[in-house]
Amino acid sequence: MTHEIAVIPGDGIGQEVTPAAVDVLEAVDADFDFVEGDAGDAVREATGEALPAETRELAADADATLFGAAGETAADVILPLRDVVGSFANVRPARSYPGLDAVQPDTDLVFIRENTEGVYAGIEAEIDDGVRTLTRVITEDASREIAEFGFKYAKQNGFDDVTIAHKANVMRETDGLFLETAQAVGDSFDIDYDTALMDALAMHLVMHPEDYGVVICPNLAGDMLSDLAAGLVGGLGLLPSANVGEDNALFEPVHGSAPDIAGQGVANPSAMILSAAMLLDHLDYGDEAAAVREAVEGVLADGPRTPDLGGDASTDEVTAAVVDRL
Amino acid sequence: MTHEIAVIPGDGIGQEVTPAAVDVLEAVDADFDFVEGDAGDAVREATGEALPAETRELAADADATLFGAAGETAADVILPLRDVVGSFANVRPARSYPGLDAVQPDTDLVFIRENTEGVYAGIEAEIDDGVRTLTRVITEDASREIAEFGFKYAKQNGFDDVTIAHKANVMRETDGLFLETAQAVGDSFDIDYDTALMDALAMHLVMHPEDYGVVICPNLAGDMLSDLAAGLVGGLGLLPSANVGEDNALFEPVHGSAPDIAGQGVANPSAMILSAAMLLDHLDYGDEAAAVREAVEGVLADGPRTPDLGGDASTDEVTAAVVDRL
Ligand SMILES: CC(C)[C@H](C(=O)O)[C@@H](O)C(=O)O
Numbered sequence: 001m002t003h004e005i006a007v008i009p010g011d012g013i014g015q016e017v018t019p020a021a022v023d024v025l026e027a028v029d030a031d032f033d034f035v036e037g038d039a040g041d042a043v044r045e046a047t048g049e050a051l052p053a054e055t056r057e058l059a060a061d062a063d064a065t066l067f068g069a070a071g072e073t074a075a076d077v078i079l080p081l082r083d084v085v086g087s088f089a090n091v092r093p094a095r096s097y098p099g100l101d102a103v104q105p106d107t108d109l110v111f112i113r114e115n116t117e118g119v120y121a122g123i124e125a126e127i128d129d130g131v132r133t134l135t136r137v138i139t140e141d142a143s144r145e146i147a148e149f150g151f152k153y154a155k156q157n158g159f160d161d162v163t164i165a166h167k168a169n170v171m172r173e174t175d176g177l178f179l180e181t182a183q184a185v186g187d188s189f190d191i192d193y194d195t196a197l198m199d200a201l202a203m204h205l206v207m208h209p210e211d212y213g214v215v216i217c218p219n220l221a222g223d224m225l226s227d228l229a230a231g232l233v234g235g236l237g238l239l240p241s242a243n244v245g246e247d248n249a250l251f252e253p254v255h256g257s258a259p260d261i262a263g264q265g266v267a268n269p270s271a272m273i274l275s276a277a278m279l280l281d282h283l284d285y286g287d288e289a290a291a292v293r294e295a296v297e298g299v300l301a302d303g304p305r306t307p308d309l310g311g312d313a314s315t316d317e318v319t320a321a322v323v324d325r326l
Numbered sequence: 327m328t329h330e331i332a333v334i335p336g337d338g339i340g341q342e343v344t345p346a347a348v349d350v351l352e353a354v355d356a357d358f359d360f361v362e363g364d365a366g367d368a369v370r371e372a373t374g375e376a377l378p379a380e381t382r383e384l385a386a387d388a389d390a391t392l393f394g395a396a397g398e399t400a401a402d403v404i405l406p407l408r409d410v411v412g413s414f415a416n417v418r419p420a421r422s423y424p425g426l427d428a429v430q431p432d433t434d435l436v437f438i439r440e441n442t443e444g445v446y447a448g449i450e451a452e453i454d455d456g457v458r459t460l461t462r463v464i465t466e467d468a469s470r471e472i473a474e475f476g477f478k479y480a481k482q483n484g485f486d487d488v489t490i491a492h493k494a495n496v497m498r499e500t501d502g503l504f505l506e507t508a509q510a511v512g513d514s515f516d517i518d519y520d521t522a523l524m525d526a527l528a529m530h531l532v533m534h535p536e537d538y539g540v541v542i543c544p545n546l547a548g549d550m551l552s553d554l555a556a557g558l559v560g561g562l563g564l565l566p567s568a569n570v571g572e573d574n575a576l577f578e579p580v581h582g583s584a585p586d587i588a589g590q591g592v593a594n595p596s597a598m599i600l601s602a603a604m605l606l607d608h609l610d611y612g613d614e615a616a617a618v619r620e621a622v623e624g625v626l627a628d629g630p631r632t633p634d635l636g637g638d639a640s641t642d643e644v645t646a647a648v649v650d651r652l
């Protein structure tokens with residue numbers, strides 16, 4: 001069965017790493033049809049819209065989407081796209097690789113971030129001169145859905161500990177609901193879990209990431225904690241992510257458009273290629289996904305490496321080396 | 327002039343480290359009158375109230391308050407106490423000390439955390455079955471006040487870079503107001519400043535804390551980022567904090583009541599003694615504050631050390647060593 005894959009490179013290094021991921025997907029034994037769409041700063045400049053209706057439709061109609069990065073318009077592109085694919089779960093693995101510089105070389109974490117509500121519900125108002133409010137929304141349904149997804153993920157991927165992050169000592173009703181709902185889900189699984197205040201968790205993750213596995217988080221907490229973890233493993237150049245919905249999904253590197261190095265052909269394609277591996281897994285090409293991951297790990301270990309990892313290889317050379325190993 | 331200092335040890339190791347800080351304050355040449363009050367789990371158990379009215383009044387009437395820690399009831403104690411002293415700024419230095427194990431030994435940061443609003447405004451509601459909201463509040467006044475405090479702090483303490491943390495790409499109106507207000511304040515100071523999305527900042531702080539100095543944050547962002555920084559310097563045992571108001575203030579270690587080691591007499595008193603040094607600074611005993619800090623640094627470098635820092639000294643031995651150096 002042919003799967004249609006929407007490809008949205010976006011801005012900056014998105015234009016360089018997205019074709020790299022497509023090269024890799026073309027090199028594995030999978031039946032994909034690629035359709036390309038525009039989004040980001042450049043298309044907004046040209047058309048007034050960061051996310052044109054055609055691109056939205058492309059993503060809505062595809063079986064899965066690969067998204068590169070956007071610049072200034074990142075929020076105007078990625079938040080609606082997550083919505084278009086109906087994504088309720090943002091999956092963000094953060095692991096350190098042997099031989100690469102990392103603040104904490106023993107990191108192997110997966111953040112399961114609620115992807116629809118919290119402060120991202122985005123209802124804001126100016127209720128008086130100089131007084132503004134934002135309505136943070138937490139629902140039992142979304143909390144249950146993300147917790148079920150997180151515990152299932154942990155079981156399927158061999159993690160034996162799960163942490164539920166929250167700030168229910170301050171956000172008593174909202175994070176209280178998130179916490180108690182997630183705990184009830186946890187109790188129905190045969191797996192150890194813990195709960196952690198997200199501030200204390202930030203400290204512990206920095207000091208002892210090896211004590212954690214899967215971390216289930218409200219939306220904004222997941223945003224911050226997963227970036228923190230990116231710092232532990234050596235930066236954003238290695239972190240893929242999946243935005244998973246009921247019957248659609250979008251895959252993107254955690255990094256942005258990196259305007260400082262864009263156009264030089266030296267962007268690290270690893271995060272994007274690992275995002276493509278998550279896409280393969282999602283579409284039930286598990287063996288191919290494993291092969292891609294292994295190829296990326298091999299190249300990370302032995303080179304060639306892009307400048308961000310201390311090498312002097314180009315995006316194309318790294319991509320070719322990954323394809324060679326498949 | 328005699329200053330009245332309210333002393334609220336609270337629970338767990340608060341009972342051990344607070345007397346240590348009082349010992350140090352009694353050893354310096356300052357005219358203090360100490361009055362003690364109860365708060366926390368134990369007093370709630372006994373009276374039904376975590377923060378009795380008398381303790382509130384003690385803090386309200388004193389020139390400054392020293393608070394130790396509270397257990398389960400932490401939020402019920404510390405949030406009202408911050409309010410009682412009219413604290414708008416939470417000052418949280420995080421630095422690593424030579425000779426101590428730290429994830430990032432080059433850390434010297436001060437978080438200036440807005441201390442009155444954001445999600446801590448705490449207006450929550452159940453608007454439907456399983457649907458709850460929290461109203462996050464950001465005002466221009468509080469944003470200006472914290473930014474002015476932060477930039478002044480940076481100037482007075484010799485920091486030459488300031489970062490304004492925010493998430494205005496998602497919380498456009500509320501953090502937008504925080505950001506633009508803080509930027510306007512920054513423009514009126516003769517000091518370099520930068521702005522940073524708080525997720526990206528979390529990553530950069532983990533990788534390169536040496537690139538940052540003073541970080542001005544909305545309330546919850548400051549809560550998380552300062553705990554993250556605690557992780558960088560080796561844990562909460564070393565981090566003091568000040569809750570500063572117009573004409574009152576409260577000083578507390580960033581750590582909690584540590585029930586696992588409470589009652590053994592081995593809690594590290596450094597964070598609490600450094601909080602007392604911030605109190606001295608606040609009451610214009612600048613030389614005495616500097617002397618206390620130097621004494622703590624000397625003991626951290628040469629010992630004796632408590633078990634959390636790899637030593638086997640008691641709280642009392644460390645405190646005596648600090649007093650000895652004064
Ligand atoms: C660009 C921004 C809206 C986005 C988010 O906050 O989710 C980004 O930080 C991310 O984590 O993907």
Ligand SMILES: CC(C)[C@H](C(=O)O)[C@@H](O)C(=O)O
Nearest residue numbers: 169170199400401404405549
């Ligand atoms: C106990 C809790 C309410 C408090 C906070 O969130 O401010 C604590 O985490 C802190 O940072 O002092």
